[in-house]
Ligand SMILES: Nc1ncnc2c1ncn2[C@@H]1O[C@H](COP(=O)(O)OP(=O)(O)OP(=O)(O)O)[C@@H](O)[C@H]1O
């Protein structure tokens with residue numbers, strides 16, 4: 037395999053709160069290649085957004101801190117860059133779009149100003165060039181009447197259009213990596229598919245790597261090449277989309293998939309994972325999923341399972357999954 | 363967009379008409395609730411207050427007509443800025459007011475400018491360094507100023523800057539008898555303006571500092587700030603553009619309130635600093651029980667406050683594009 041665009045190794049992020057230290061992301065490793073979409077899935081609080089922000093070094097400090105790990109973009113280590121060097125990566129080499137495009141755009145600036153800002157900052161474009169390029173970008177992401185829209189404010193646009201503007205802004209400098217943190221959660225179902233198609237199309241066009249954070253396994257099935265499943269800050273399973281949907285190993289992934297079959301002859305349909313995500317201040321002993329796991333055994337309660345590699349890019353953190361295999 | 367702004371301005375101006383009529387009505391009622399009318403006073407002054415003569419004067423002034431007719435006449439006079447005579451000073455009220463209004467306006471504009479500019483700068487600076495020594499220093503100083511009476515502060519400033527340091531004049535609006543013209547005249551007035559404007563504005567510097575700091579911290583919690591960081595903007599750029607522009611809105615609202623307070627406050631400050639504005643005129647009118655003059659000042663001040671609030675509203679509409687479209 038050629039060098040991945042993004043190579044994350046052993047990334048750990050802590051938050052120091054008044055209640056104690058939260059290990060929001062722990063020893064996380066994954067890679068994304070050129071033109072590849074990797075979906076990060078997991079319940080709320082599993083550390084998906086924290087991991088994404090850590091790549092851009094945007095963890096609020098205090099209370100947060102990247103305590104260890106390595107993040108390489110096209111071979112360049114990002115965690116040791118100076119503050120001004122990492123600013124040159126943000127919005128230029130790595131761009132990010134967010135869940136709620138209404139909140140993510142500044143309500144008092146025009147679209148021209150908000151897209152133009154990136155073009156000025158990273159490409160040094162003049163005012164006139166910025167306007168033309170902003171219109172061009174809006175056209176690229178399928179905003180109708182871009183010459184008019186570019187003069188408008190976020191509140192003049194629908195949710196879907198705003199997310200297109202966010203995407204236009206993110207793609208302004210043709211980044212190597214696009215991080216999309218639940219980009220369609222706040223949108224109407226009909227618009228969701230359009231926005232995802234747009235991201236996929238642009239990814240192919242520019243050969244970007246895409247990190248797609250989502251709750252929605254339907255989206256994963258349609259858009260992702262590979263999947264990283266996270267639980268309580270840790271990766272519990274990784275595999276290609278086919279592997280995750282047809283040959284999943286971890287009981288948590290199974291819970292997420294809801295109706296997936298675990299073993300032959302096991303006919304019961306699990307719609308929801310029983311119980312709740314444990315509080316980060318009160319982590320269970322052993323495997324962090326054991327209190328909710330239908331298959332938990334004695335050793336799951338006492339020992340923490342390590343990540344087991346079955347093949348390159350195929351990993352599971354579960355005692356039982358490992359044995360079922362070997 | 364232009365059209366929407368035009369409609370917005372027009373609508374705001376139309377809304378002012380009933381307000382001005384209401385103030386006129388209040389003035390009119392006050393005039394009529396006081397025992398004795400203009401005819402009584404005039405007759406008394408002329409030394410022959412016979413019933414017939416007073417009655418004749420009443421007819422002349424239209425004081426015998428029904429109240430609504432009198433009000434209509436009164437409104438008609440107001441439209442031509444005929445505020446009647448000051449019977450004490452034997453001068454048309456409007457002349458007396460116009461003679462003093464510019465000085466007060468200069469003082470008010472200077473005080474507002476000082477308070478908004480300083481308040482915003484200090485508030486943004488404190489918010490950017492939340493929890494640091496700079497932040498605490500600014501916040502504590504603001505609290506102390508907030509709790510200090512303006513006239514005492516004024517006297518202390520006089521003692522410090524004109525008596526001890528002898529660098530600023532202690533009172534008046536210009537150097538008497540110097541006969542300065544052009545830029546020298548402007549500079550001379552500016553020098554005289556510093557102490558009274560600072561005294562008048564300082565209380566609001568404290569208020570704006572605290573408001574701006576709180577407002578900035580709130581804006582820092584909004585999603586578009588994360589977007590701005592992810593674009594690669596520096597913290598300084600974010601603070602003075604994206605964050606400040608949004609955080610300013612409550613400050614602008616309060617500035618509308620401040621204008622009303624300033625007119626009241628300027629009476630005291632003009633007296634302390636011997637500033638030849640409306641404040642002194644009010645003071646004199648009160649001492650001499652010059653009712654017509656008082657009501658005239660009341661009316662004109664109200665109009666000034668209303669117009670100033672219109673400007674504030676328009677400014678708000680300019681800063682927050684969402685308002686114009688509501
Ligand atoms: N600023 C912060 N201060 C303290 N704790 C934080 C902060 N941000 C995140 N956390 C904690 O880190 C953990 C992971 O949060 P994160 O937002 O990354 O989860 P997520 O997987 O993105 O969830 P969601 O699906 O709800 O977006 C949570 O336990 C959360 O409480």
Ligand SMILES: [Mg+2]
Pocket residue numbers: 084085086217
């Ligand atoms: Mg999240």
